[in-house]
Amino acid sequence: MEAQQNTEAEAEEDFEPLTATYERLRHSEDPEELHEFAVRELPDRGDQAAFSRATALLEAVAGNVHTPVEDRIHLAETMPFPNVLVKLSQDQDASVRKAVAANTDCKNWLVGRLTKDSELEVSSTALRNPKTSWKMRLEGAQNEALDADTLDFLGQLGVELESGAPQVLSTMVRRAVALNPSTSEATLKRLAEDTIPAVAKAARSRLNADEQ
Template structure:
């Protein structure tokens, strides 16, 4: 390759750090939307793929990116660097989409089970990536809604039937003791195959009269 060709290739090239900062601070919503929706390069082109995913992190962290595009990234992206940015988004719908993304790392889903917005918390608790520790804490949380408790009450039975028996029964027992659990869910737990769950549910039914 000649020096002239080298010079030509270099012209117009923007280093990644410069483009990242430009995108991160951009106020051009249309351009940011285009970045968010642009198809990723083939993974075989490692340099181009890495550059594109790095720039998506900048797009995700820029609040001038339209909300619908941030939600799209939160739903579609499997990349931790992008999802971490979106998990701190001020828009609950963006965080809820991250919480429901099954490509999440379990520690990131776990963080969102503590979100102050119920819809975000509930999405995280029903994500199969959530750890058993977080599921148990969710089942014990009196602020968790009845629908999510009903989901947790099915773990190890109708949902994830091959789940560890001890862990799933601990979660179902905690659901039985949660004041938000519905009579219908309690009635089902009162017939649970686990003695501990069954007894907890029947005691709760008795207390409710």
């Protein structure tokens, strides 16, 4: 009986215009209804109309604060669709934005935006995302408010991490880490042994200054 009711509800939804369903979900205060849409399996991509409709409705669900936070995090972690991720990147809950920041299906411009997030856990996560541009990584390496662990991560780019990275860009990031006052002594000691003289010199200069 329940399965029949669900089938009838889905059939009824199919007859509802997309804009009407979108607005209903966008303003819904029913967490159970929103949960059902958040976890519903997407139609096959071969059915372009149904697939496009489903992803459009997920945007409405993602942007609704009444959608359970665990469902918003789930969408942020698993969705590859920019329209859905943009909504979630603006979520009032930092844990949702952090999940978006870690999503490797994110567009680089969206990850870049999250590197500027007011919450350090979000911005730090975005800086670790391989989709983050080198420009954003360099700005992060120069940010004195950044935590030591993330600075250590950035200080390994082009060496221990992403060894195939562009040498000029990764060198600029590591040197910026070496010059950052918030970089830990352990990271500085490693950078002082960097094979690139400019990086090693910057790190040694910082270490010497700290000893005086």
